[in-house]
Amino acid sequence: MHGSSGSQHELHELHRRLRVVKVGILIVIGLLAFRVWQLQIHEGDRYRGLSEDNRTRTVLLEPARGLVYDRNGALLANNVPSFGLYVTLEDVPDREVLIRQLVDLIGLDEELVREKLAGAGSRFVPRKIKDRLTLRDAALIESRRFDLPGLMVQAESQRNYPAGVTGSHLVGYVGEVSEAQLNHPEFSDLHQGSVVGQYGVELTFDRFLRGRAGERVVEVDARGHEKRTVRVYKPQAGDDLYLTIDIRLQHLAEDLLGEEFGAIVALDPTNGELLALASRPAFNPNALSRELTKKQWATVVNHAGRPLTNRATQGQYPPGSTLKIVMAAAALETNTIVPSTEIGCSGGYRFGRRVYRDWKAGGHGLMNVHGALVDSCDVFFYTVGQRMGIETMAAYMSRFGLGQQTGVDLPSEQSGIVPSPAWKKKVKKEPWFPGETISASIGQGFITVTPIQMAQVTATVANDGVSFRPHLVGAVMERTTGRVQELPIVARGRLNLRKKTLRIIKEAMKEVVTEGTARRAESTLITIAGKTGTAQTVSLRIGAKDDVSKKLRDHAWFVAYAPADHPRIAVAVLVEHSGHGGSAAAPLAKELIETFSKLPPMAPVVTEVASSVATPDPAPATRGSL
């Protein structure tokens, strides 16, 4: 039976409990509201950002890199169309499957792909995993794009060097920006996969060549399919460079070196413009600008000739007798000798228990400074050096710019060594031995120079003591304004040598070619002045003998300028392990200078282009002092 009192009691109890439940439900709904407040108000900004990341993909629009021309407008670096392969990790369902597909489909290097996918960078930003896809591979991937979510083929431009190996050390090459570089503020506008200069002017002028990337922001749905373009920022192409190089001379200089290892530097002594800057062995920048596997890299880096070393600016060699130019100037300027001072040469110079030999076994007899330069008499300069002392010698070497970078617009220039007692104490932790002064007098021992430094020394003498910073880039075509800006010529300094000193040295250098050690450089087309040198690689044993293995043979030097009376070109030639400067280096300089003399006079860089685009202000030479 269902008693009404029992029922009433049951109801009463039920009502009581219902009130408790009601409070409970309302509290829970309040908690839900609090949770939504947390999500929408407290953390709303963060979630708004996450939802934006979800829905948008930023596709970088790479800028066209600036072009590089030689001084006459010959193309040295341009861009050709190519296809790049990109992956957006967020849209890739299974990384392993993707890797397999890429390896099977277009034969990518598995390790390389793995490396790219594991690299830093946002999951939402497409990352480049391969460039220079062939048309076939690009089509293959495009045709299967629905089986390959997250993959994207993008038409873009690829750096190309029409001249190939020619000028590789000065134009350089490009490569993908490294992760270390990306952390550097200078590269803050770049992204993983961006291309930057890695060598040569591609590196030093990267800021100009780089341009500014644009971007296309697209809205995608959850399956990664594009729905619409949200906004587009157009990329800004990079500035073009006009080099001071004449590609004909550059090509010749490299050919002259041929298979030998060495360097040739040719510059205009009146303004520091580099006309040719060759280093051998060279590399193919087109190959290096591609994606290389570790193995391919190793082949380049471990090559016996170290092709990635620019011997013109990074090779450091004892100057040998070419230093006698500096020694003669120092001796005359310090009045250690007068032009008529004669010193007897019997083929050796006794110092303490040791005899320092002259290269000419029988000796040169009585010599003044003129004769000593022409015949490259060692004993004369041993004596002069001994009289001056190492400190004075070092001071003059420094005044000529040795032991310091020339400031050429190429990366990682070496400065060579000007030895002094202070330098030796610091670096070798040993005192200076007097005999070392004698070696230094003829450019042997600790002293090292780079070919471009010797070209600079020669140019300074040719230009009567006034020197300019050697440079490769003559003008920049600014993309934003369309104007061609000539870069200012920078004067390095004025040596203030006495006219008489200069006259004696220049007369002697003329005679070196006509009657002295470099008769093989004598030309019927143009008067050449020069100085030979032989850099010893092992010891003071003079002369390269045929039985000495190639590795131990001396380096051949020849520095020259022409025409002797109004110099327009200064040249330094260094050929490694090929013996005497007069025989191995001088002929190369001669041929280069003769070719130069047959060319029409060098016009200022890019005048034609300049007049057709805009008339640039003649850039005044800024005078610096040393």
Place this chain on the structure above:
Amino acid sequence: MIDRVIDGRGLDNFDWRFLATVGAILLIGILSLYSITSGQSGSGLPLYGKQMIWILMGSGAFLAMLLTDYHKIARVAYVLYGIVLLLLIVVLIVGKTSHGAQRWIPLGPFAFQPSEFAKLVLILVLARYFASAPREGWLPRVVIPGLIMAPGLILILQQPDLGSALSFLAIFMGVLLLVGVRSKALDLILLFSLMLFPFVWEIMWGALHDYQRERIVAFVDPSYDTGGKGYHALQSRIAIGSGELLGKGLYGGTQSQLDFLPEGHTDFIFAVFAEEWGFVGVLLLLGLLGGLMILAMEIAVRAKDLLGTLLASGIIAMLSFSVIVNIGMTVGIFPIVGIPLPMMSYGGSATITTMAALGLLLNVKRRRLSLFY
């Protein structure tokens, strides 16, 4: 007596508030469905149009349940339960498979889900059981009702449908909490465990390894997020959070419009609404849902007899459980189980069942003055 109900006595203030609240929630649901499906091209009626048909059919069920004396309905409760159990067996045999579970019985162009109707029938059965005779002692108060409920629960779990099973269990526990258990201590334990359930669940669930969870979830409910590693939950939180104060506006919900939010039209419709209408919209919706619960409580408390109170209580248990667990899972404090949001999620069987329940609720209120039955 039917005359007494449908006689000239019009709808009072309370009825209007009740109907307006339900209507507003239904409208919000259609608006959200409209927003996410209007852009879809496809043949046939868009989703929001279909949902309007369900609501129309639901209104029929609402009126039927409102106008038939609830005592009469309760009288056929056991028969209805028998039919439901039969349907639950049928669904296991001929059921249409979707999301890896058999839940649907195809019926011409439609398919219906017996487990939804089972919930309402369970409410009727339990109310009838406790109201028809005094049940004394723990055996009739706890064990027998449990035995009545068990076959339904087992059949639903067989499909398997974790969401419906949990709702089913929640209705049983809710009713038992109100009338079954007499021990104060057990009472408190039950109440606390119900309230602490989400937190306890979160702690225990959180202690499991991913693979363990996946196994458990895959065992009881294969349709949900296996291997998705919380993708659904995260996308839902992003949708809601990115709505911020004022929301992204109609059609502006990128999470739902671009399909980052899964199941936006069913289980995650709260996230769709929250993304487009922001915290302001959410407060409005929670206000409406909370308000409806308060009105339902009032009906339960003021019901004339035990049967009415029990029916109202069961309906409250069903609705509040679904609302809290659904919103709780979309905001990321509960694990994701397939429980739709009443009156808003797309779905014919659920919509019709919910509206029938609401009709029954109003029925209880309208009849509280009647003296005879």
